[in-house]
Amino acid sequence: MASASRVEITSKVLESLKGTPYEASALDVLSGGTANFIYRASLIQPLEDGAQQVAVKHSEDYIATSPDFKLTLSRCRIEEECLKALSAFPIVGKADESDPHNFIVRTPKFYYFDETNNTQIQEYLQNGIDLKMHTLTVESGPDLEITKHQSLQLGKALGRWLKGFHKWAAQQPGLRRAVAANKELQQLKHTINFSWLLDRVKQFPNVLGGAEGIFEEVGKMAAAELEDDNQLQVIHGDFWTGNILLPKARIQEGVDVPMFVIDWEMSQIGKPNLDVGQMLAELYELKLYKDKSAGLLMAQGFMEGYGPVSEEFAFRTAIQVGAHLVSFGMIVPGWGSVEQVEECGRLGRDMITRAWEKDRRWFEESDFAFLFSTTR
């Protein structure tokens, strides 16, 4: 049976909210998502906390942007469990009290999950935009030094939050049990990071031809990691710039910047390097493809905020960055020229190879020197 059209889905969702506290006068489609149908609902009656708008996330058993791709609905439960658990995760305070910038990183409030319709209601970030689009489209201020500082601080706040989350979640047995069940998406994540490496070799033999052997080795290493649950911990699982929201406005001194970490359906048990590496790769792509130096600055700040790591952690993270650059960075539709795509592929290939060989010197002379600057 053909899947329902977007219009049909929107009216089904609107209908299902009738008679609930989330009954809406209008549903506006929000862009930016891939797997789900996301709306801003304007409520007929404000909620007890005063909210007049909420975010509505509706799921079907397939990926919204490619309906032929089936995806388990149990992902909704995973997100619900995460958001509920994270409501008890304390807000990580500022690293430096005297800094005039305050990035307040947190998760949206979870209001409700309608399990019959697979529709979730959560707190809506007013005038929000994701961090990728923010970096690409929101103009920065005229003072270059202040702008640089802001990028570093933003990255740092995000890194501090992620470290805090990884540590905190490791102490939450209930949360761990819930996300450990997300085996299907754990497998999917492994496939899109590591099996895709070999697809890219076929696609770009002139750039990646010689790397096939090493790609196979790192794929085996990453698959072996997943075999021992005791070595794994709760991670976000899709920690990239598209899943960080902030207000669509220039960042200014003295104005608090709320940042939402959204989209928890890929949460799983895994190596924390998966979260760190994905974010670093995505930030770096902003520099590589779009000449946004903010991308590299945020990456540096991010690692500083994440805090000291072992050399082993740095190498494993570098492999993850490389895998992301090759598997995803080379195929972003309409993103860059052939030369840029190849540059991205070469960098990803080299990061994987050099990390596999534990060539610290190579990293120390690269843009990714910051990965090793805090190693214990």
Ligand SMILES: Nc1ncnc2c1ncn2[C@@H]1O[C@H](COP(=O)(O)OP(=O)(O)O)[C@@H](O)[C@H]1O
């Ligand atoms: N709580 C929210 N407040 C405001 N906008 C949101 C919120 N949640 C999601 N969005 C918007 O919807 C988009 C997709 O949401 P996300 O949860 O990442 O879905 P998907 O799983 O489809 O990627 C986001 O990029 C953002 O633009």
Ligand SMILES: [Mg+2]
């Ligand atoms: Mg998303």
